[in-house]
Structures are given as C-alpha cells and as structure tokens.
Amino acid sequence: MLSKLLEKEINDQINYEFWSAQLYLSMSAHFSDLGLPGFAHWMYIQYQEETTHAIKFFNYVIERGGKAEVQPIKAVPTNWDSVLGVFEETMEHEQKVTARINHLADTAVAEKDHATQSMLRWFIDEQVEEEANVKAIVDTLKLVKDNGYAIYSLDKELAARVFVDSTQTGSNA
Incomplete structure (x- = not known):
C-alpha cells in the first residue's frame, strides 16, 4: 500500500508527465510548421514516450492500492525562436523531470x-x-x-527514430 504522501506525489508526477507529453506535441507542431518533419517526428516520439511514462505511474498507483488522479493540464508554450532554443528548453525540461524523479526516490x-x-x-x-x-x-x-544543409541532414537523421514502449520491457512493466 502506498503512503498518502507518495500517492499524492506520484499523482502529481502523472500530471507532470502528461504536461511533458503536451509540451513535446506542441514542439512537434512547431517543427511541422517550420517544414522540419524529422524534428517534428522526434518530438512526436517524445510525446509518445511521456504518455507511456504517465501511464506507468498511473498503473503503479492503482497496483499499490492507491487512487490514481488525472488532473487538468496547464497550457504549454507553442512558439520558439530557434531550433536550438527548442532543444535547449527540452534539456532544461528533462533536467526538471530528473529532479522530480529524484525527489520521488528520496521520498x-x-x-x-x-x-x-x-x-x-x-x-x-x-x-x-x-x-x-x-x-x-x-x-x-x-x-x-x-x-541549412547541416540542419537538413539532422532533420533526416531524426526522422529515423522509432517509438519503442520501453515501459513494457523488464520486470516493472
């Protein structure tokens, strides 16, 4: 059985994972608008991953006898100044996710x-x-x-990314 504190904090993480998914979907739309389908695809895969992370937490709360709560999601940004700016924000965001996961582990x-x-x-x-x-x-x-040619080449490289639901592998699936 989950403690009430962990149940609340994991439910907050569920919300944050869904917010992360929406952020990456917004970034995907931004790249599509710029005519960068490979970058858009890479971010769409991120969207899929974050959604599966939220569901992994969701199922875990239920499995441990808690109540999973899906909360409203705050609006996400929709525009960025540069391709690099999007990925710098992505890096900052992933570092925040890491800090949140570490906090959950400490708890x-x-x-x-x-x-x-x-x-x-x-x-x-x-x-x-x-x-x-x-x-x-x-x-x-x-x-x-x-x-431009290097961005074009990277766009082609990022288009090759394939979604694999890694939450379904290993003993914690």
Missing part, C-alpha cells in the same frame, strides 16, 4: 517504501538516457549553428 526512501524505490529505478535510468540523447542534439545544433 520513497524516507517512507521506507522498497517497492516504489524499485519501480523508480527504471525512471532514474530512463532519465539518464533522456538527458544524454537531448544533450547530443543540443551539442550538434551548437556545432552546426545556422548551416
């Missing part, structure tokens, strides 16, 4: 909830990967600056 330790600690290890590992992937794109964008 699970304080509450002596070993099951939640175990479940959160998956998210901790996922955030290391998320930040590394975004950092690689930010670094590339800083390197190529406004080189």
Whole structure:
C-alpha cells in the first residue's frame, strides 16, 4: 500500500508527465510548421514516450492500492525562436523531470517504501538516457549553428527514430 504522501506525489508526477507529453506535441507542431518533419517526428516520439511514462505511474498507483488522479493540464508554450532554443528548453525540461524523479526516490526512501524505490529505478535510468540523447542534439545544433544543409541532414537523421514502449520491457512493466 502506498503512503498518502507518495500517492499524492506520484499523482502529481502523472500530471507532470502528461504536461511533458503536451509540451513535446506542441514542439512537434512547431517543427511541422517550420517544414522540419524529422524534428517534428522526434518530438512526436517524445510525446509518445511521456504518455507511456504517465501511464506507468498511473498503473503503479492503482497496483499499490492507491487512487490514481488525472488532473487538468496547464497550457504549454507553442512558439520558439530557434531550433536550438527548442532543444535547449527540452534539456532544461528533462533536467526538471530528473529532479522530480529524484525527489520521488528520496521520498520513497524516507517512507521506507522498497517497492516504489524499485519501480523508480527504471525512471532514474530512463532519465539518464533522456538527458544524454537531448544533450547530443543540443551539442550538434551548437556545432552546426545556422548551416541549412547541416540542419537538413539532422532533420533526416531524426526522422529515423522509432517509438519503442520501453515501459513494457523488464520486470516493472
């Protein structure tokens, strides 16, 4: 059984994951509007991932005898000044997600909830990967600056990304 504190904080995380999904969907629409279908596709995959993360938390609350609560989602930004700006905001956002997951892990330790600690290890590992992937794109964008051919090439590369529901692999599915 989840403590009331962890139930509340995980429910807040569910909301934040859905907000994250909406943010990435908005970024996808922004890139589509700019004629960058590969970048749009990459962000759409992010949208799908964040949605599955929210559902993983949602199912976990229910599995542990808590009440999952879906809350209203605040509006997300819809415009950015540059391709690099979008990915810099993405990096900042993923760092916030990491901090939130770490806070949940700290709370699970304080509450002596070993099951939640175990479940959160998956998210901790996922955030290391998320930040590394975004950092690689930010670094590339800083390197190529406004080189149209390089942006075009990166757009083609990002279009090859495939969605894999990683929440369905491993023992915490």
